[in-house]
Amino acid sequence: MKRIVILGGGTAGWISANAMIDRWADKDFEITLIESPAIGTVGVGEGSTPRLKLFFDAIGVEESDWMPRCNATYKNGISFANWSTRPGFGRYFHPFASEIDRHTTKAFYFNTYARRQGVDLHAHPDRFFLLAALAANRQGPKPAENFPFVVEYGYHFDAHLVGEYLKERAKARGVTHLQAKVLEVNQADGGDIASLLTDSGEMIEGDFFVDCSGFRGTLIQQILQVPFRSFAENLFNDSAVVLPTEQGPAIGAETVSTAMKYGWAWEIPLTHRIGNGYVYSSAFCTPDDAETELRTALGLLDSDTQARHLKMKVGRVERHWHRNCLAVGLSQGFIEPLEATALNLVCNTIYDFIETVESHGFAGEGRDDFNDRTNQGFENVRDYIVAHYIMNTRDDTDYWRQNGENKNVSDTLQQILQIWKSGKGLSQEMEQLQISSSYTPMSWYCLLAGYGFYPDTRPMPADNPAASQFDMAGIDEFIRRCSLNFRSQNELLRFDD
Ligand SMILES: Cc1cc2nc3c(=O)[nH]c(=O)nc-3n(C[C@H](O)[C@H](O)[C@H](O)COP(=O)(O)OP(=O)(O)OC[C@H]3O[C@@H](n4cnc5c(N)ncnc54)[C@H](O)[C@@H]3O)c2cc1C
Known part of the structure; x- marks a missing residue:
């Protein structure tokens, strides 16, 4: 050879x-x-996952070298907006993993457990994750040197x-x-x-x-x-339309994926512009419909910025x-x-x-x-993506209704959803049943809890031990203090400082 x-x-x-x-x-x-x-x-x-960092590390390339040349920014994770219509769950954040999560996931898992039994505890993921707070504050995921926890992150470029x-x-x-x-x-x-x-x-x-x-x-x-x-039987989308917009003064530190009428739109902050695109199914709308919907959402209806249309296999x-x-x-x-x-x-x-x-x-x-x-x-990866569609609760178009009713779901995904509904712990059950997933239980918890995939809650009896199990104000304070170790995306991108 x-x-x-x-x-x-x-x-x-x-x-x-x-x-x-x-x-x-x-x-x-x-x-x-x-x-x-x-x-x-x-x-x-x-947009990338933390895997791209491992690649650059493996070939010995420094961020200070490649990032400025590629207009790249740091990414804490992805916000999902308008996928679920359940009250209180219109938006959630899927963070990349960090070592610090172990201080808060116990409370998160406990609360999701209680909530699946119908007990009304706070069980939306965002308040439990440092990276969710960083993304909301437009802070980058690289901590000060004395912060003793590994934080994984991706990039936009x-x-x-x-x-x-x-x-x-x-x-x-x-x-x-x-x-x-x-x-x-x-x-x-x-x-x-x-x-x-x-x-x-x-x-x-x-x-x-x-x-x-x-x-x-x-x-x-x-x-x-x-x-x-x-x-195609699992994932209906086969097309995309792409349109850039201008970057504002404070650069974001997350991708935003917003559900649209026939798919979803991404918003990716680079240093010099924002990348936007609408991924949709051509069986439900025309390229012109998709472009008009994206332009309207971006306030670009009268703009002469050219859109690019792509097909996806x-x-x-x-x-x-x-x-x-x-x-x-x-x-x-x-x-x-x-x-x-x-x-x-x-x-x-x-x-x-x-x-x-x-x-x-x-x-x-x-x-x-x-x-x-x-x-x-x-x-x-397919199973994790399919889960976003079959759990949607939107009723505004045939696209969403047919996605929600789609029965073409792998055995693995059915098992994971079944464990969740049964109220059992995902980590132990997935391990015991040897369910293979590239996504960690934490990612599955964020997705399922982020959609508010819970039964109706009932009033909690005053003497229920769950009521005082975890103090949300304490978790908020812990995350606030941790986030003091992180700089804004804008500051982080000044590699000369
Ligand atoms: C809408 C959309 C959004 C995406 N978003 C993301 C994202 O956020 N994150 C992510 O990780 N990935 C994303 N991807 C995927 C990502 O774009 C691709 O995985 C990545 O760009 C790699 O593409 P490629 O190199 O395989 O193919 P291409 O970029 O298509 O390159 C093909 C190459 O082959 C060459 N070639 C083909 N035929 C010949 C020939 N006969 N002779 C000589 N040369 C030839 C072409 O010239 C070109 O150089 C997205 C893709 C799409 C469609």
């Missing part, structure tokens, strides 16, 4: 190139990346600039970059990919190919014919590594960006692949297990 060829220079292509050139710096591999400026990249994808940054870095480390359109793919007698013919007449031979060609899946789907499993390939080809990014699959998980899956895929190859080689041993793990990762 010597020549690795990556087809595609979107974020997936450049993340893959950087990961491989770094991990295999001591190997005699030639890594070539081919991309077509005429085709371009999808150019959206502006300009996807195009991140691609440029990673391209420059990969090239400086020896990745060969070709700008050309691949017109033909040649296969060897056994079916492996042998070479790519470009529109400049060049034949690029390789021993292993990484398909980062985006939704078209040129190598994995079109040439190798690996079947694509659509998630939602699902995954059955095998992400097939023959001498690995698919990474949109070519391997995509789940709508409600929890900003795409680059998380990209990083997981490429690093799992690297580790599998390091233990078993390129020939295919370890490939089936790798494919199973990657599929599981996709299904786990």
